[in-house]
Amino acid sequence: MISAIVLKKINDLFEAEYKTNVNVDFLNVEDTLIEVEYSSLNYKDALAITAPNKIVKTFPFIPGIDLAGKVIESNNKNFSKGDRVVSTGYGLGEKYFGGFSSRAYVNSAYICKLPTNLSTKEAMSIGTAGLTALLCIQSLLKENIKPNDGPIAITGASGGVGSSSISILSNLGYDVVAITSRKEPNQNYLKQLGASKVYSLNEISNNQKPLNKQLWSAVIDCVGGEILSNLLTEIKYAGCAIICGLAQSYKLNTTVMPFILRGIKLIGIDSVYQNLQSKQNCWDNAKKLFKENYFQDNMKVIPLSEVLSYSEDLINKKVTGRLVISL
Ligand SMILES: NC(=O)c1ccc[n+]([C@@H]2O[C@H](COP(=O)([O-])OP(=O)(O)OC[C@H]3O[C@@H](n4cnc5c(N)ncnc54)[C@H](OP(=O)(O)O)[C@@H]3O)[C@@H](O)[C@H]2O)c1
Structure with a gap:
């Protein structure tokens, strides 16, 4: 069983629910399975939760446009079990199930490897x-x-x-x-x-x-x-x-x-469909570009169970800086 935020459409009403008992079979299979360690809450995610039909077209659905974690298995020989990876955009959390899920299948064409100097938590304090x-x-x-x-x-x-x-x-x-x-x-x-x-x-x-x-x-x-x-x-x-x-x-x-x-x-600027190599270059150079205090002072870590209420806060401009979600 995995934990996830699940968006549902019931008749013409939308519902977002935090669930701890989602069967892994619920996920749509792609070539790489990732154990998600951290995700982050962006403006688009908050919209997907508070007004799902503005972002998401098919239901039920798992939102989350960012994720970082470790590869569990991959059909792509460039990825091995345990590789620390990050994925953002390309329809993640909009067209395809996203990062608000303790496990996620992602197409390896949309995955970057994290450099050794950047943790999965720091990657999500950067995020989209x-x-x-x-x-x-x-x-x-x-x-x-x-x-x-x-x-x-x-x-x-x-x-x-x-x-x-x-x-x-x-x-x-x-x-x-x-x-x-x-x-x-x-x-x-x-x-x-x-x-x-x-x-x-x-x-x-x-x-x-x-x-x-x-x-x-x-x-x-x-x-x-x-x-x-x-x-x-x-x-x-x-x-x-x-x-x-x-x-x-x-x-x-x-x-x-x-x-x-x-x-x-x-x-x-569009970061969503930016080519993968350009995103990889950004991740490779990120740590040295941000001011040293950024990673301590600009991130608040929240559990997945609190994502629904923080989404309301973000839409109502009550959030400053980056919300990192711990899975
Ligand atoms: N092009 C892309 O690829 C791309 C990627 C990521 C995000 N975006 C877009 O970029 C924008 C910012 O994203 P974000 O992740 O930084 O969102 P965010 O964390 O929600 O920040 C948006 C900020 O905009 C200001 N704001 C909100 N409503 C406003 C209003 N009605 N009038 C004036 N200022 C307002 C607020 O800053 P203050 O409180 O300081 O005023 C708020 O903190 C969003 O529109 C998002 O969709 C685009």
Whole structure:
């Protein structure tokens, strides 16, 4: 028997349940069976639990877009029993049963090996959110944005992608400004992660002008909507906005002005279907890129039995940093 979070559809109602007596035959077989040690709770997972039909199409279903653990058996000769592995995205926890399960079958085409310097728990404190932050920062480095080009603004700063981005960028010597809807409770936390300044949303210009004073060498945006629209008007000449999220809105109201008069770029990041080698490179380099205190200060470990209530908290913006789930 395994433990899992199971989503069910009964008539037209959805139900999420923590179960400790799921038969292993319930799992859909793929070529590699993993003993899941840790998973993590992302925005998408919280949505899958609180509003399943927004993420999941077939029921019953096991959510969880991230997992890390040890290989039990694999038909792929590149994997041996005991290998420490991590899998994120590619439909895990959306199309295929995911990581909120003490055992999981995963297609080996979607599995990365963990480097020796990264534990399965640390991997899940990074998870999809940290991986996305790593990919955002890879793009920023490709754009040749340097620490002395000026501050970088990060929106959704207290969330998983935002907090990871602050940690990595400040570790690399950038001046990071955190933009948050929760300045009062989270100011100290965000500064501890590495932000030099913390602004609340209403401190960001909202004067509707197509161009404003040039403030940011780059923006990493997790929220979309009005905040991103405003920040685009403040990016310095030849800077960029790297966008990955829609926590505020999927809409973006902008003009061509910052693009044609300041030569700025808008760069989209997807970590879900990113190719496996690119993900493997991120895992291989992750430990040295995050600030040392990240792994102690930015993760809260919760048992699988508490995932349902934490999902509500995450949707209601009551969570800061990363929630790691112990299986
Ligand atoms: N493109 C990809 O591959 C990819 C991968 C991972 C995540 N994402 C997306 O990126 C976003 C962030 O993911 P995450 O894992 O960091 O989520 P998270 O941990 O839930 O953090 C989201 C943060 O956004 C801010 N926020 C939430 N609602 C808001 C609102 N209505 N207005 C303004 N700010 C709001 C909050 O930060 P403050 O409290 O600091 O304001 C919150 O902590 C999500 O939209 C997620 O779906 C995309």
